Each structure stands twice: as structure tokens, then as C-alpha cells.
Amino acid sequence: MNMQQLLFIVLAGSAGYLAFKGYKRIYQNILLGKSAPLSGRASDRWSNVLLVAFGQKKMFKNWIPAIFHLFIYVAFLFTQIELFEIMIDGVFGVHRFFAPILGGLYTFIISCIEVLSFLALIATVVFLYRRNLLKVPRLVKSELNGWPKLDANLILIGELLLVSGIFTMNGADSVLQMRDSIHYPSTGNLAISSWLGPFLFGSLDTVLLQMVERAGWWLHLMVVLGFIVYLPYSKHLHIFLAFPNVYISNLNSRGKMQNMPEIMNEVKSMLGMEATTNSEAYSEIPDFGAKDVFDLSWQNIMNAYTCTECGRCTAVCPANITGKKLSPRKIMMDIRDRTEEVGRNMASGDMKYAKNKENSVPVTLDAQNYDDGKSLFDYISREEIHACTSCNACVEVCPVLINPLEPILNLRRYEILSESAGPHEWVQLFNAMENGGCVWQIPAEREAWRHELT
Numbered sequence: 235m236n237m238q239q240l241l242f243i244v245l246a247g248s249a250g251y252l253a254f255k256g257y258k259r260i261y262q263n264i265l266l267g268k269s270a271p272l273s274g275r276a277s278d279r280w281s282n283v284l285l286v287a288f289g290q291k292k293m294f295k296n297w298i299p300a301i302f303h304l305f306i307y308v309a310f311l312f313t314q315i316e317l318f319e320i321m322i323d324g325v326f327g328v329h330r331f332f333a334p335i336l337g338g339l340y341t342f343i344i345s346c347i348e349v350l351s352f353l354a355l356i357a358t359v360v361f362l363y364r365r366n367l368l369k370v371p372r373l374v375k376s377e378l379n380g381w382p383k384l385d386a387n388l389i390l391i392g393e394l395l396l397v398s399g400i401f402t403m404n405g406a407d408s409v410l411q412m413r414d415s416i417h418y419p420s421t422g423n424l425a426i427s428s429w430l431g432p433f434l435f436g437s438l439d440t441v442l443l444q445m446v447e448r449a450g451w452w453l454h455l456m457v458v459l460g461f462i463v464y465l466p467y468s469k470h471l472h473i474f475l476a477f478p479n480v481y482i483s484n485l486n487s488r489g490k491m492q493n494m495p496e497i498m499n500e501v502k503s504m505l506g507m508e509a510t511t512n513s514e515a516y517s518e519i520p521d522f523g524a525k526d527v528f529d530l531s532w533q534n535i536m537n538a539y540t541c542t543e544c545g546r547c548t549a550v551c552p553a554n555i556t557g558k559k560l561s562p563r564k565i566m567m568d569i570r571d572r573t574e575e576v577g578r579n580m581a582s583g584d585m586k587y588a589k590n591k592e593n594s595v596p597v598t599l600d601a602q603n604y605d606d607g608k609s610l611f612d613y614i615s616r617e618e619i620h621a622c623t624s625c626n627a628c629v630e631v632c633p634v635l636i637n638p639l640e641p642i643l644n645l646r647r648y649e650i651l652s653e654s655a656g657p658h659e660w661v662q663l664f665n666a667m668e669n670g671g672c673v674w675q676i677p678a679e680r681e682a683w684r685h686e687l688t
């Protein structure tokens with residue numbers, strides 16, 4: 235085994251280990267949410283995956299960014315083939331393992347990757363321009379200040395480095411093949427490198443050229459390994475999570491709100507109707523809605539980790555458009571940030587986060603025994619959740635079928651039903667509904683009006 239092989243195995247192994255830890259953390263954090271079964275037919279879910287996740291159906295409501303996004307997306311999918319070869323070459327110390335085996339097919343595949351990489355390069359430059367110079371409104375909102383903006387730029391810069399690595403590697407390789415260097419099997423005429431290589435590197439001597447080819451190979455590899463380790467900390471995790479997230483998305487029609495059986499049964503019994511399910515007899519008043527991530531469903535948390543921070547939801551949100559504080563994108567980012575905080579604290583095992591710290595018996599930190607004195611309301615203000623009109627525009631527009639409305643409704647339910655708090659006008663309305671069955675507190679007149687019609 236030569237030095238290069240050893241270095242490759244150490245680096246790839248370390249990246250694999252770090253990535254495993256990162257993805258395991260995400261998995262455990264998603265499970266902090268409540269269990270909730272998936273309803274609906276699996277065939278409908280798979281059709282969503284094909285149309286929305288693979289087919290990018292929702293993206294094509296706006297053609298120009300959709301086309302550029304498609305370039306990067308398809309290039310990403312195709313470069314996995316080349317990555318597979320790099321892994322084999324790295325482990326076994328060979329060069330272009332598939333070239334002699336596949337012959338002309340190899341030339342075709344690598345040429346496709348080169349064309350897609352070139353298109354992805356153009357798209358990346360356009361996205362950097364849009365985000366940093368053109369300042370598209372949805373990409374410069376205050377919730378993107380700091381890390382989210384840096385995160386978005388870092389991945390675009392990484393993309394530029396990745397494509398540079400591909401063309402450096404293939405370009406230098408093409409020139410080396412022309413010089414009949416040993417260890418460089420023929421790849422045929424590649425679509426871009428066969429002319430770009432001689433143009434850029436044709437004047438270099440062979441030893442220097444070999445070093446350039448290796449530099450390109452390592453640059454490509456290091457960026458890929460860096461991506462794999464970095465993704466669990468980035469909004470770009472959506473490149474993996476978009477597929478399962480679309481699969482688990484709610485199949486109900488957009489306007490249908492999740493029922494609360496306990497409340498429904500209570501209302502039915504007040505109206506003298508038969509309850510549909512047996513509601514438990516509570517010794518104390520239970521908490522309704524959501525106060526923290528443990529009260530959300532695991533789907534809500536997965537939604538938060540899948541959010542691409544594209545801001546399409548915020549751009550169509552009537553509350554945001556009319557200057558209110560609410561941004562559905564920020565709601566999803568806040569849920570992710572709070573989940574990360576809880577996950578980190580739990581992983582620390584520090585008993586200061588235990589609900590029963592004074593208990594002499596050692597306790598484990600889990601959803602039942604966790605209390606850091608904070609909640610989702612430390613991230614999401616009351617003003618934000620009150621501004622939501624429940625219009626579902628954010629749900630409709632999301633390219634990866636995220637539902638920002640569901641956690642907003644659950645936070646409101648907690649505030650209204652568990653805290654008996656909320657905006658003054660709402661409390662008046664709910665009291666009127668509860669006491670008089672009418673929002674205007676004029677039940678008798680309302681009844682009379684109804685009878686006039688019949």
C-alpha cells in the first residue's frame with residue numbers, strides 16, 4: 235500500500251466516522267418529536283416522491299431559478315458515478331478503474347458529467363450573484379443574517395471548488411494521455427476537458443502535469459468529503475432529507491386542520507352528542523398543543539431539518555407581505571435551532587437539565603425528564619404566531635412539502651388551551667363561543683335570524 239492509498243483511507247474513514255456521528259445526531263433529534271403514524275396510501279406517497287422530490291414539480295412554478303437549480307441537482311446526482319470510481323481508485327491505488335472496462339460508454343458518462351458540471355458552474359455563479367449582489371428580497375430577510383447566509387455561500391463556493399477539481403483533474407489527464415504517459419488509460423475525447431486541458435495545461439512539463447492532475451483529484455475528493463461531514467450542520471441537508479420528507483408529508487387536503495379528539499369529545503358531550511372515542515378521565519388538566527419540540531410530531535422536526543431556507547413560503551405569506559413579524563421560514567429555522575439545543579443538552583448528560591434534579595436516584599435525560607427552563611416560545615414570539623391567517627399559502631408553495639402552519643397552530647393551541655392566554659380579542663371570541671355558541675355574544679338574536687330563514 236502506497237502513501238497515497240493510506241492517506242485516502244485515513245481521510246475517507248475519518249470523514250465517514252464524523253458523518254455517521256452527524257447523521258445519527260439528526261436522527262436522534264428527529265425522534266425527540268412525538269410519534270405520529272403516517273396516514274394515507276403508500277402509492278400516493280411514492281408518487282409525491284417521484285413528482286415533487288425527483289421531478290422538482292413545485293420548483294417549476296418559477297422557471298428561471300428552477301432551471302438553474304436543476305443544473306446543480308442533476309450534476310449532483312451524476313457526479314456520484316464519478317465519485318464511486320474515485321473511491322475505488324483511492325482504496326486500490328489504481329487510476330480510472332472503469333475506463334478500460336466501459337470503453338466508449340465511459341467517455342459518454344464522463345462527458346455527460348462534464349457538461350452537467352459546466353452548467354452547474356454557471357448556475358452556481360448566478361446563485362452567488364442573486365444572493366449577494368442582486369439581493370432577491372426573499373434571500374435577504376433578517377432571519378438569514380449571520381450563519382444562514384454564510385452557510386448558503388459556503389456551499390456555493392464549495393460547488394465552485396468541486397467543479398474546478400473535476401476540470402483540473404480531467405484536463406490534466408487528457409494532456410497526459412496525449413503524451414502516452416503510463417498509468418493514464420485512455421478516456422476517449424471528453425466533451426470539455428479534451429480541449430480545455432490542452433488550452434490550460436498544454437505547456438506544462440509532464441511531472442508538473444502529473445502534480446496538477448493529482449491536485450485536481452484530491453481537491454475533488456476533499457470537497458466531497460467536506461460536504462458529507464458538513465451537511466448535518468447545514469440547510470443543504472435537504473439534498474438527502476427532501477426525499478423522505480416528501481414521502482412523509484401530509485396527504486390531507488391543504489385546508490384540513492388536525493383534529494383534537496379530547497376537545498371534540500368535550501364539545502360533543504356538551505351538545506349532548508355521543509363522543510366518537512373514549513376520552514380519558516384526566517386527574518389534572520392536560521397540556522394541549524405544543525410548548526416545546528417534544529410536543530411536536532417527528533414529522534414537524536423532520537420538516538425543520540429539511541427546510542432549504544429558500545423563503546418561498548415567506549414570500550407568499552400574507553402576514554409577512556403586509557409587514558407583520560411572521561415569517562414561516564423563520565418558524566422552521568427556529569424549530570431546528572431549538573431541537574439542536576435540546577439535542578445538544580441531552581447529549582451532554584448534564585443533570586442540570588433534568589426535571590427531577592433533586593432526586594437521589596440517577597435519572598436519564600429524556601423527553602419526560604428534560605427541563606432547561608426554555609421552550610419554543612423563547613425562539614418564536616407570540617406576535618409571530620398570532621399573525622398567521624392559516625391561509626396555507628406557505629404549505630402550498632413549499633418545494634419539499636413542508637408544513638409551517640401545523641407547528642404554528644400547535645403553539646397557538648398551547649397558548650389558548652393550556653395557558654388560557656392569547657390576544658384579548660381572541661379570548662373574548664372563544665369565551666363567547668363557549669358560553670353562547672356565537673362569536674358576537676348575541677345568541678338569541680342569531681337564533682331568531684336563523685329561524686326567519688327556515
Ligand code: SF4
Pocket residue numbers: 547550551552553554560561562621622623624625626627628629638639642
Ligand atoms: S398559513 Fe400562516 S404562515 Fe403560512 S402563509 Fe398563511 S399566514 Fe403565512
Ligand code: SF4
Pocket residue numbers: 540541542543544545546547548562563566631632633634635636638
Ligand atoms: S419551509 Fe419550504 S418554502 Fe419555506 S423556506 Fe423552508 S423549504 Fe423554503
